Amino acid sequence: MPPRIHSISSEAFRGKVTMQPNTTRSVLREFKNRLLTGAAEKRLPVFGGNCRAATARERSGERGSTMILLMMMLPLFMVPLVGLAIDGTLCYIVQAKLAAAVDGAALGAGRLLGTPANTNEIAAEFLNVNFPTGYWGSRNLQPSISSTTVLATHTINVSATVDVPLLFLRVIGQDHSTVASAATATRTDSRIVLVLDRSGSMNNVDPVSGLNVFTTMQSSAKSFVGMFNPGTDELGLVIFSGGGVVAYPMNWPYNYSASGPGGPDVNFGTSPTAGTMINQINAMTAGGGTGTSEALALAYIELQKAHNRDLAQNGTDSRLNAIVLFTDGVPTTLSVNANDNTNASTNSLKSPGSTSCTYNPENSNASTHMTGWIGVPGNPPGWGTPVGLHLIPLTDTNAAHNLAYWMNHPSYDTTVSSMPTSALSGCAYLDNPNTGSHAQLNDLRQIPPYDLYGNSTTGNMYIYSSVDYNGTAYNPAQPTNGYQVGLGIWNAVDNSANTIRSMTAMGTIPAPTGSMNPIQIFTIGYTGNGGVDAGLLKRVANTQDCQPMPNVNEQIGQYFEVHSADQLNAAFIAVASEILRLSK
Structure with a gap:
């Protein structure tokens, strides 16, 4: 006959179990069966079983637990974080203002570096004006200003610190924070x-x-x-x-x-x-x-x-x-020396049989330089017929013409030829550049290879010109061609x-x-x-x-x-x- 099991009332789950004496193993087996049956009826999660959705009552309990947790965290974490954010923002505002004031002081005083002005004092004035006393409650502004000169380079260094009062971090004993900024301005003496x-x-x-x-x-x-x-x-x-x-x-x-x-x-x-x-x-x-x-x-x-x-x-x-x-x-x-006798290639005059210029190196006579400027009228790239030789202002030997004269007579050089005028003696075309065909460069066999200062008139970078180049290569043997002279x-x-x-x-x-x-x-x-x-x-x-x-x-x-x-x-x-x- 199987052992008799006494019923277990609901009070058993509340710690009030009443049963007849029996074997321990039978009681435990019955208890387990009842637990599993009750769990299935109430749809409670069981160890080793499948998950299920929580009931409304259970969810309400969870929300209550979360609220309690949040309330416990608020004084411990949230308030300090908000306080830190507010104090940090205050420090940022003051530091930004201080940086602007320091930069302004360095630049403002920097403009006077190298002059007799007291740049350190001026920098301090700029700093005080641009950083008002008590800005957002700040205090104890401490500037540091120094200037140095090494050869032709002048430098001024401006730095400053200021204390910013803290609102929330005082609870941990920190009543202020110190912010700082620095700037440097340099000025090198210029030659322009x-x-x-x-x-x-x-x-x-x-x-x-x-x-x-x-x-x-x-x-x-x-x-x-x-x-x-x-x-x-x-x-x-x-x-x-x-x-x-x-x-x-x-x-x-x-x-x-x-x-x-x-x-x-x-x-x-x-x-x-x-x-x-x-x-x-x-x-x-x-x-x-x-x-x-x-x-x-x-x-x-x-x-x-x-x-x-x-x-x-x-x-x-x-x-x-x-x-x-x-x-x-x-x-x-272009200012040139038409009869440059440095060597055969630098003389730009035609041979004596083709030009009658007196001071032709090919006649072993270049004692007087034929200096002046040649030019192209009109617009690129076509240009007009080249003209010259015109007077270079700085070679003017007229005693009545000084610097003041040339400041007020910019076109005078277009009306006269090279000086001394005897330099163009015998030339058929260069002797009077303001009169008809005499404005042309027919006495030249080439565009001078160098200007008066030694700059070459040859090269091929003109292909990068925005207006002068029309696709035709430079040919210095065409001194009467406006396009070619323009390229030179x-x-x-x-x-x-x-x-x-x-x-x-x-x-x-x-x-x-x-x-x-x-x-x-x-x-x-x-x-x-x-x-x-x-x-x-x-x-x-x-x-x-x-x-x-x-x-x-x-x-x-x-x-x-x-x-x-x-x-x-x-x-x-x-x-x-x-x-x-x-x-x-």
């Missing part, structure tokens, strides 16, 4: 030659803005000058039409020697709006052609003059060197810029002596007077996008293209800002 185009087209009225191009350029150039410091920076001025003139410093007659007097100096101004160089810019008038290659060569000579002078005075020279070229058109003139002029400009940037000898102009910093060239092209040759101006400046590629071993410059006169001032200011390089 400003090269300005004053050709006849500059007298035009800009079709976009209605402004006179020349007077607007003058105003913009003066703004450029005003950004540099008299007594610290060195500035010079070259202006050009058919020929170039060194307008500042004022040395007449001109000395072509790189070791001669002149060169950019620190006496160019007495204030940002006054001084000798400002006066010379005001005295300029416009007229004539565009002799870019000579203007660049003169700028190179002037930079070397200043370098040699400073080197002799100080034993060293660490100035930044730059040329800033402005033009509104394409180069049209183009080559001379390109080669002149290459020589300047590489700082090598340019004809009789030697390479710089001593430790002279590289020369950087900036170009500004105004397109409103018929357009400029952007391809050439980019190559002159050696820009990153010049064709076929920049020379990475030379200074990389910049080209600024201006389409209306009202943009000129911004272009000049942009170049000045690039040169100054105040912040680092």
Whole structure:
């Protein structure tokens, strides 16, 4: 007879089990069976069984547990995190304001580095003005300002710390946090030659803005000058039409020697709006052609003059060197020595049987140089019939003609021939370039292979010209062909810029002596007077996008293209800002 099992009431699950004595194993087996049966009826999860969805009552219990957990976490984790975020945001706001104030102090005082001004005191004033006392409750502003000068480079260092009160982190004993910022401004004394185009087209009225191009350029150039410091920076001025003139410093007659007097100096101004160089810019008038290659060569000579002078005075020279070229058109003139007797290939005159010029090296008679400029009228690439030889202003021997005369008579060189006029004795075509057929170059057998300064008129980079090249290769044996002469002029400009940037000898102009910093060239092209040759101006400046590629071993410059006169001032200011390089 099987053992009798007494029933187990529901109280058994509540700890109230009533049963008759029986074997332990039977009781446990019955208890297990009842548990499994009850679990199945109530759909409760059973060890080793399948999961099921919780009932609404059970879910309610779970939510209650989560709420309790969150309430327990709130004082332990959430409040401190929110407090940390608020305190961190406050520190960020104060630090951003402090950084802006420190940067402003460094840059503001940096503009006066190298001048007699007390830059440390000025920086402190900038800092105090731009960071108000008690900003967002901050306190204990501690600035540190120092300035140094090494050779021609001036540096100012500005740093500051300030305490920011904390709101929530005080509960852990941290009542403030200290934020800091630092900035450095450097300024290298500059040596710059400003090269300005004053050709006849500059007298035009800009079709976009209605402004006179020349007077607007003058105003913009003066703004450029005003950004540099008299007594610290060195500035010079070259202006050009058919020929170039060194307008500042004022040395007449001109000395072509790189070791001669002149060169950019620190006496160019007495204030940002006054001084000798400002006066010379005001005295300029416009007229004539565009002799870019000579203007660049003169700028190179002037930079070397200043370098040699400073080197002799100080034993060293660490100035930044730059040329800033402005033009509104394409180069049209070339200063040459038509009877250069250096060797047979440099003499550009026809043989004596084809020309009657007296001073022909083939007659063993080149005692008088036939110097002057040749040019092409009209527009590229066709151009008109080449003309010459015209007077180079700096070779003018007329005692009544001084620098002031040439500042006010830019076209006089188109009305007279080379000086001395006896140099053209016997020439059938070069003796009077202002009269009919005598304006032509029929006395020449070739386009001179070099300009007056030793820049070659040959090359093949003209294929990257924006306007001069029509697909026909350069042929120097065609001196009466305007297109060919135009390419020769183009080559001379390109080669002149290459020589300047590489700082090598340019004809009789030697390479710089001593430790002279590289020369950087900036170009500004105004397109409103018929357009400029952007391809050439980019190559002159050696820009990153010049064709076929920049020379990475030379200074990389910049080209600024201006389409209306009202943009000129911004272009000049942009170049000045690039040169100054105040912040680092």
